[in-house]
Amino acid sequence: MIDLLVRGGHVVTPFEEGLLDVGVAGEQIAFVAAPGTVSAEAAREIDATGKLVFPGGVEPHAHIHEPMHRGWTRGGEVWLQPPEGATRAALFGGTTTVISFAFMDVHVEQREFDANVAVEHRTRIFSGRSHTDFAFHPVFTGTPSDATMASIADAVADGTATFKFFTTDLTTAQAGIRLDNGSARTLLAECARLGAVAMVHAEDDDLIKYMEAKLRREGRTELRNAHLVHTNVGEEIAVRTVGRLARETGAALYVAHVCGRPALEAIAELRAAGAPVYGEALHNCMCFSLESYDEPDGAKYHIGMGLRPPEDGLALWEGLRDGRLSTLATDEYTTSYAVKMAGTDIESTPGGHVGIETRGIVGLSDGLGRHGFTLRRFVEVFATNPARVTGLYPRKGVIAPGSDADLVLWNPDAERTIALDDLHHDGDYSPWEGWRVRGWPVTTILRGRVVVDDGRLLGAPGDGRFVKRRIEPAVLNAPAV
16 A cells, blocks of 8 residues: 555656656655556545646755845844745745755854854754755855865765855955865865765956946946946856866866856856766846846845846756756845845845745746746756755655655646735745746645645645755766756
8 A cells, every 4th residue: 555646647757758647655756657557555646637747846056044244234134034934935836855055154153164063053953944855055165274174074974965165255345255266176176076066156256346346436336237247257257267176176066046148158168078067047047137127126136146138048048948057946045125125236235036936936937938948858957957966866856766755736727927925935025926927836745745735835844854965976977967
């Protein structure tokens, strides 16, 4: 006897697609088979006729329960939404696993940053408060000591597989965030030695600070000019520099929030040469552009990388569809509307994106309806590829025997205009209000348990668990996804 049978739905896996039955025993998938070919009595059946059955989404880039940069809050202490709100929204958006961050000098107050201690600290915060399964990217800033670099080994041994760094301080008002090239090279070498992936926020720091000062002198600091500070060329320079260091050290590299066509083309060149480099696209950057700043409340669309011209967004859709980019993510960063709108210029306007729930909804609707995606390609960028690049696969991101029974049923015919009342984050605005979509997640299953059904939350904070990760050799050695 099995615990759950999902029958009659159009199931999408990396191996096959069509009308298939999915059997669940305990927390894992027991079988995926043609209808009626497996004789098994089930304690519960779900009729998925007319629905799409996808693996639970994997969000590889979410800032949750972090203190904001005080330059964005007029010096006040403001925290991003807690695990309860972010992961609740994720579930309703069809995401069952979320990877957030453990920052050096931010999340753990200690003189010597230890990546493993940082993950343990964040795990205690999320345990009992997360609706989804979760993991963390430790973030290295400044000039890490030898002891800090050595802590990567313990973290990898305990199931952490990705480590982030910045090539910029993001704004003139901050210091000590970026890694110098020497420290970045050491981090990349350690990741290569230990079988981990290095995640990078890639922008040229000198160009950002120079252009911020130049625009201040010229009185042109309005948000509409953010693309003159966070430039395509600055992003490309950083991607090429870090890409070269990754090739030298043999490291696998994950480039967060690719925004411009030049960076996309640099990633494509590295991949064509056989380098294990993976690019991440945000639905925010693909759907909004610098023209969005001209709206009366245009700051609500802003992210730290700055919005770019419309043609860059179209290039990102093309790259995500054809495989030059690998994952669809959010860079989730939820605040209140008042905090988001409090800035007066490029430097003081908060970055970040309220989007953890809309990632898959917009990705499916626009990807299929406007940009030529197949169902399989959507599943790859929404679930399978993020799981593979971050070391969650094959436990997560796939509907296959032995994988966690994380399943989401989507109604492909549901047509909606997104309203704030449709969403479930801890915030009072969304840049996605008014966006027209087709396709909506209606049932979310986490490890065999129905946690969202027909708009009702059936799960609870604490359902989520910390997930240990290990990167496949194929992902480390070549551009596998």
